[in-house]
Amino acid sequence: MGKKDGESKPRGRMSSYAFFVQTCREEHKKKHPNDTVVFTEFTKKCAEKWKEMTPKEKKRFEDMAERDKSRYEREMSSYVPTGGQAKKRKRTKDPNAPKRSLSAFFFFCAEERPSVRAANPGIGVADVAKELGKKWEVCPNKPKFEQLASEDKSRYERDMVAYRGGSGASAVPKASPKKAKVEAEDDDDEDEDEDDDDDE
Structure with a gap:
């Protein structure tokens, strides 16, 4: 869950639902290590499960999301972007170019x-x-x-x-x-x- 080597920007924060899906995927891999998972079907089942869960059952994932939010905010507070990231350049308009026609x-x-x-x-x-x-x-x-x-x-x-x-x-x-x-x-x-x- 930590930052990978060479990454400078902190990893984005995860929602409680994202933690739930991640946990489901890990549990599924443990039970069925050789199964190939069809992502769309798997996430559909996760969504149905999530809707049926009580607030008490969701609390575990909401706590995980809250901790991750704190981690993200802490890392972002000390993050300084490096100049190595390419920025899109805005195309400069020629001031001598004719004005476009109106509709x-x-x-x-x-x-x-x-x-x-x-x-x-x-x-x-x-x-x-x-x-x-x-x-x-x-x-x-x-x-x-x-x-x-x-x-x-x-x-x-x-x-x-x-x-x-x-x-x-x-x-x-x-x-x-x-x-x-x-x-x-x-x-x-x-x-x-x-x-x-x-x-x-």
């Missing part, structure tokens, strides 16, 4: 969030998100937001081609999602103006 739902949220907040003052971020999700389900203007998303995706693909083909810096100036939205709305207004001119 139709994100464009919808950008437009609807202020009205949801105004209608429900004091609600949290999660509740705002839930409300936006409900509104999105019944939104009659989905094609409008899907068009904005499609345009933003095209913008992103163009920017990525320029970014990968260039020296690492995007040759196409990046437009923020809000700017892309405003530009898209301006384009719609111009189209409407042209339609009005045609009518005259």
Whole structure:
């Protein structure tokens, strides 16, 4: 039960149920040393046994778990991690890389969030998100937001081609999602103006 040679970090603590399963396995090995144990079936039987046990019968294993918890806390209090353990490095994002495209739902949220907040003052971020999700389900203007998303995706693909083909810096100036939205709305207004001119 002690630490193995070469191990620096203390062994994790065991629960009362883990001690019970370990004890059952040891007893089974003593009685049937040549049997191969199917782990899933064995643990299922242990779980059934554990459920049927009285608190008095479980006390022995709970005491073992309590002693192990004390051992773990004692060892962890003096444990200092060594620098030899490899840590995962977080991939650094290139600040010159183009901003990813937004989905139709994100464009919808950008437009609807202020009205949801105004209608429900004091609600949290999660509740705002839930409300936006409900509104999105019944939104009659989905094609409008899907068009904005499609345009933003095209913008992103163009920017990525320029970014990968260039020296690492995007040759196409990046437009923020809000700017892309405003530009898209301006384009719609111009189209409407042209339609009005045609009518005259």
